Amino acid sequence: MPEVTSPYAPGTPCWVDLMAPDQRAALEFYGDLFGWQGEPGPPEAGGYAVCTLGGKAVAGIGPSMPREGQPAPPTVWTTYLAVPDADAAARAIIENQGQVVMPAMQVLTFGRMAVVADPTEAVFGLWEAQDFGGAEVVNEPGAVIWNELNTADPGAAKRFYPAALGIAVTPMDNAPGYHALKVGEQAVGGMQGLEQLPEGTPSHWLTYFAVDDADRTAEALDKAGGTVLRAPFDMIAGRMAVLRDPQGGIFAVIRVNRAP
CATH class of the missing domain: 3.10.180.10 (2,3-Dihydroxybiphenyl 1,2-Dioxygenase, domain 1)
Known part of the structure; x- marks a missing residue:
């Protein structure tokens, strides 16, 4: 773990x-x-x-x-x-x-x-x-694996995060329109515009949780009263879905591709 x-x-x-x-x-x-x-x-x-x-x-x-x-x-x-x-x-x-x-x-x-x-x-x-540093486990099924900024104005975000928080914003290889948020040389999150999202979606940060199987997780959520906002699909990093819990909390799940 x-x-x-x-x-x-x-x-x-x-x-x-x-x-x-x-x-x-x-x-x-x-x-x-x-x-x-x-x-x-x-x-x-x-x-x-x-x-x-x-x-x-x-x-x-x-x-x-x-x-x-x-x-x-x-x-x-x-x-x-x-x-x-x-x-x-x-x-x-x-x-x-x-x-x-x-x-x-x-x-x-x-x-x-x-x-x-x-x-x-x-x-x-x-x-x-101070006494609590934050998450003690990450990048494991059931834990946070990625945090993503979806923004109405990528240009403004590119100026803001480096100036205010020292986070670099750089284009991500093999992912047109997607940017990595970097601390030093480490990619700690992602950023993209809202073009691929439903009209009217506001700027927001999206949390991704790692799972063993995105399809089964989406099915379990549906049976538990949640809503599948975007059905499981394959993308460059793995197979993911965007979900909403029964009280309205939106998050993503992803089964990441593993190196052979």
């Missing part, structure tokens, strides 16, 4: 979480789909559950809590990027035409977090690790 044993480099996706209206139902759904274990956390953590795979932290699921007088927040998977200083990173976001959705806040002794948006309105999180 590919365990993470060193700190995430700044700019690298390090965690994902879902805030759901029915946290218990979400925990059961993803537990059945991916084999996660997780229970609602203590009141001082807002009930937030750190889900595990093989005893290692893999993702978070919390209860969504509408602010007074505000509509219920959308049920979405949020990608968090590692930063050395969440407050400084939030300032850099603003200085580069992004916006702060939720100011940096302390999360017990685990770290500091903020929720921000890039100039194309794609929302993501910032995570300054």
Whole structure:
């Protein structure tokens, strides 16, 4: 199992979480789909559950809590990027035409977090690790394997992420229109425009989970009350599908091609 044993480099996706209206139902759904274990956390953590795979932290699921007088927040998977200083990173976001959705806040002794948006309105999180570094297992069936920015303005994104967060944006070989997000020489995510997505799709970050079989996972999700938004198909990296859980959270699954 590919365990993470060193700190995430700044700019690298390090965690994902879902805030759901029915946290218990979400925990059961993803537990059945991916084999996660997780229970609602203590009141001082807002009930937030750190889900595990093989005893290692893999993702978070919390209860969504509408602010007074505000509509219920959308049920979405949020990608968090590692930063050395969440407050400084939030300032850099603003200085580069992004916006702060939720100011940096302390999360017990685990770290500091903020929720921000890039100039194309794609929302993501910032995570300054203290006692908790992020996902402890990745690139394994049931764990996160890729994070992808789908943006209405790739040109603006190409300017923003290097300037605000030091993430390089470079064309990806053999994938016209697709770009790699790089930290140093390491590709840590991808970026593309919205041309291939349904009309009206907003800019967003999409989480990919690795699976052994994309077709069987899509079938299991359908039987559990989810929706297959894009049926399993073959692409350059493997066989993938885009899915929506019963409460509206959208994510992708992929069975990656293995070298012979």
